[in-house]
Amino acid sequence: MLxxxxxxxxxxxxxxxxxxxxLPIKAEAGQAPYTxxxxxxxxxxxxxxxxxxxxxxxxxxxxxxxxxxxxxxxxGDRLYIADTGNKRIVCSDLNGNYLGEIxxxxxxxxxxxxxxxxxxxxxxxGAGKIISYDADWHMTGSYERPESPLFGDGAKYAPSKxxxxxxxTMYALSEGNAGGIMTISDNGDFYGYFGANDTSISLGNxxxxxxxxxxxxxxxxxxxxxxxxxxxxxxxxxxxxxTQGLGKNGLKKYNMAGNNMFGKAYADLLVxxxxxxxxxxxxxxxxxxxxMEYTKxxxxxxxxxxxxxxxxxxxLFINAVAIDVDASGHIYVLDSDRGDITxxxxxxxxxxxHEALSKYQDGLYLExxxxxxxxxxxxxxxxxxxxxxxxxLYKVEDYKGSMEAARLGGTGITYSNAFWQVRNxxxxxxxxRIFEIIIAFLIVSKILKRxxxxxxxxxxxxxSLGRIRDIRTVRELRFLGYVLKNxxxxxxxxxxxxxxxxxxxxxxxxxxxxxxxxxxYYCGFIFKTVADGEYDLLGDFIxxxxxxxxxxxxxxxxxxIRDGEATLRQTYISFAYCFMPYVFLKxxxxxxxxxxxxxxxxxxxxxxxxxTAGTLILIVVMIxxxxxFSYKETFINILLxxxxxxxxxxxxxxxFGLFKQVVDFVISxxxxxxxxxx
Numbered sequence: 001m002l003x004x005x006x007x008x009x010x011x012x013x014x015x016x017x018x019x020x021x022x023l024p025i026k027a028e029a030g031q032a033p034y035t036x037x038x039x040x041x042x043x044x045x046x047x048x049x050x051x052x053x054x055x056x057x058x059x060x061x062x063x064x065x066x067x068x069x070x071x072x073x074x075x076g077d078r079l080y081i082a083d084t085g086n087k088r089i090v091c092s093d094l095n096g097n098y099l100g101e102i103x104x105x106x107x108x109x110x111x112x113x114x115x116x117x118x119x120x121x122x123x124x125x126g127a128g129k130i131i132s133y134d135a136d137w138h139m140t141g142s143y144e145r146p147e148s149p150l151f152g153d154g155a156k157y158a159p160s161k162x163x164x165x166x167x168x169t170m171y172a173l174s175e176g177n178a179g180g181i182m183t184i185s186d187n188g189d190f191y192g193y194f195g196a197n198d199t200s201i202s203l204g205n206x207x208x209x210x211x212x213x214x215x216x217x218x219x220x221x222x223x224x225x226x227x228x229x230x231x232x233x234x235x236x237x238x239x240x241x242x243t244q245g246l247g248k249n250g251l252k253k254y255n256m257a258g259n260n261m262f263g264k265a266y267a268d269l270l271v272x273x274x275x276x277x278x279x280x281x282x283x284x285x286x287x288x289x290x291x292m293e294y295t296k297x298x299x300x301x302x303x304x305x306x307x308x309x310x311x312x313x314x315x316l317f318i319n320a321v322a323i324d325v326d327a328s329g330h331i332y333v334l335d336s337d338r339g340d341i342t343x344x345x346x347x348x349x350x351x352x353x354h355e356a357l358s359k360y361q362d363g364l365y366l367e368x369x370x371x372x373x374x375x376x377x378x379x380x381x382x383x384x385x386x387x388x389x390x391x392x393l394y395k396v397e398d399y400k401g402s403m404e405a406a407r408l409g410g411t412g413i414t415y416s417n418a419f420w421q422v423r424n425x426x427x428x429x430x431x432x433r434i435f436e437i438i439i440a441f442l443i444v445s446k447i448l449k450r451x452x453x454x455x456x457x458x459x460x461x462x463x464s465l466g467r468i469r470d471i472r473t474v475r476e477l478r479f480l481g482y483v484l485k486n487x488x489x490x491x492x493x494x495x496x497x498x499x500x501x502x503x504x505x506x507x508x509x510x511x512x513x514x515x516x517x518x519x520x521y522y523c524g525f526i527f528k529t530v531a532d533g534e535y536d537l538l539g540d541f542i543x544x545x546x547x548x549x550x551x552x553x554x555x556x557x558x559x560x561i562r563d564g565e566a567t568l569r570q571t572y573i574s575f576a577y578c579f580m581p582y583v584f585l586k587x588x589x590x591x592x593x594x595x596x597x598x599x600x601x602x603x604x605x606x607x608x609x610x611x612t613a614g615t616l617i618l619i620v621v622m623i624x625x626x627x628x629f630s631y632k633e634t635f636i637n638i639l640l641x642x643x644x645x646x647x648x649x650x651x652x653x654x655x656f657g658l659f660k661q662v663v664d665f666v667i668s669x670x671x672x673x674x675x676x677x678x
Contacts (some may be wrong), residue, residue, distance in 0.1 A: 032315060034316065035047055036051055069336055071109075072334045104131075120137065121133075125472055130162060130184070182193040248280055319337040399418040413598065
């Protein structure tokens with residue numbers, strides 16, 4: 001007996017331990033089995049404080065369990081679950097207590113929606129219809145395939161998800177139907193589709209369509225748009241959809257005209273559901289359990305959750321299929337494979353964020369400032385809070401404060417709007433002084449032009465300037481002005497008359513690079529393409545002087561092979577002077593970037609166009625003149641040079657990769673020898 005106990009006791013202990021380990025692990029207060037993320041002002045995902053923590057997990061409702069559930073819906077204090085595998089709709093309270101079920105006429109329900117009056121609507125693709133029930137769960141209607149010609153003869157009708165507006169109009173998705181969202185009245189009339197996704201055609205297919213015969217085109221796979229995976233509706237009747245595989249176009253918000261109100265609202269590639277909260281905050285869910293919360297404008301607030309790694313940790317999922325949120329901010333997530341629901345609760349941090357957001361959206365701009373500052377006191381790196389403060393300060397006409405907060409939050413639009421107001425105020429106070437300065441300048445210019453030679457000081461200044469102009473380097477740099485007047489003659493002078501030295505051309509390359517760096521890192525905030533304090537001088541050196549030098553080498557090599565007449569030295573010097581438009585106009589654009597707003601952005605865009613077009617034209621003229629080619633030969637040589645550059649860059653990348661692998665291999669051998677004591 002003693003021997004049996006010695007055997008049984010360890011076995012039972014191991015069984016009990018295995019049973020405990022197989023249970024979902026509840027996260028401790030203040031902890032989460034995932035890292036919460038958000039976007040910073042530069043568009044990168046960064047860590048942030050947890051906005052939600054897993055609180056409960058329900059894998060049973062009374063004695064009832066779920067089998068391959070597909071959807072859930074919160075209606076007041078009730079939770080409705082589409083229990084697909086068991087062919088029913090399960091209803092529970094918000095504590096997970098079983099209240100009853102709906103089974104009448106159901107075969108494989110995958111979508112459920114409950115109206116404010118308690119009417120239940122179920123999408124059942126297995127039955128091929130939408131079924132409605134009254135508040136007592138008695139069947140009241142069955143909506144089968146529409147007979148309207150608007151539906152389409154070959155269109156598939158297998159309703160999978162649906163929502164219903166206050167007028168009783170149903171908006172449903174159908175499996176295998178890429179037409180968009182079906183609109184069906186409470187009487188069963190089909191109104192049509194809206195919200196279909198756009199199709200995308202690859203470059204290869206575009207080429208095939210140009211050269212294939214009609215028979216070959218018919219045999220090609222049809223290019224159909226991706227179907228939405230799920231949808232939701234808010235209190236105002238706006239429809240939200242999520243579509244897998246579209247990335248930044250994966251989340252859309254449609255008005256009643258069927259127009260998408262979002263630009264680029266990133267969603268996970270495997271997004272499976274969408275839900276709208278009480279302050280119009282939007283939640284999306286991916287099949288791998290990632291949860292994203294956005295503002296009503298589509299800006300990301302929190303990104304959390306994730307894939308379960310086999311340790312059954314609460315808050316992580318295997319196959320997350322549905323999400324909804326209640327009035328208290330609790331999030332409910334349904335996992336189809338595990339047949340359970342995880343409930344997340346807001347942290348104090350998220351509550352403060354939502355308080356600030358709600359006040360701002362309600363027009364209480366001044367009142368929203370303090371909650372935003374409370375958010376920053378917890379997390380000074382939460383850039384969205386700075387954006388909220390910037391908008392709040394703008395609304396109360398603290399424009400300078402708004403500009404400062406907008407810069408910290410990286411929001412160019414708010415900065416531009418605030419700067420517009422600051423600039424207008426400055427102009428109103430200084431417009432008379434500006435005109436006085438202009439008039440005084442014109443008068444002094446006229447006086448100096450007429451009487452300057454009679455003044456000793458002016459004569460000395462002019463003689464000094466003349467001596468400076470006679471310095472060889474200055475004279476050769478001033479030759480840029482002659483390139484503007486007569487490009488062909490200027491390049492002839494560089495080649496035949498040696499108007500420019502090698503050292504001056506090298507100095508000009510340096511000036512071009514300095515102008516590039518100054519504009520890139522110190523131009524006006526709203527026109528910057530890099531974040532404040534971010535520098536990449538090595539990358540800049542490769543992109544500007546490196547590419548320019550590579551082009552000079554390649555174009556000279558190609559032209560030499562094709563009987564060109566210029567030397568490498570002449571090509572090097574002449575190419576520098578092709579950037580005359582850049583040298584003259586980029587400083588102007590730099591100055592304008594500090595005084596213009598987005599409303600006048602077209603001026604800088606126009607200058608950039610003139611710079612680019614002018615430089616390209618000068619390059620063509622330069623190669624033609626110094627190499628003595630026709631325009632046709634010039635263009636051919638340029639294309640060959642660009643192709644050569646591409647080949648050299650590709651070869652360089654391959655060689656660098658191989659060299660890095662060899663270095664890593666040698667380092668690993670050295671480390672192994674060191675640890676083995678060899």
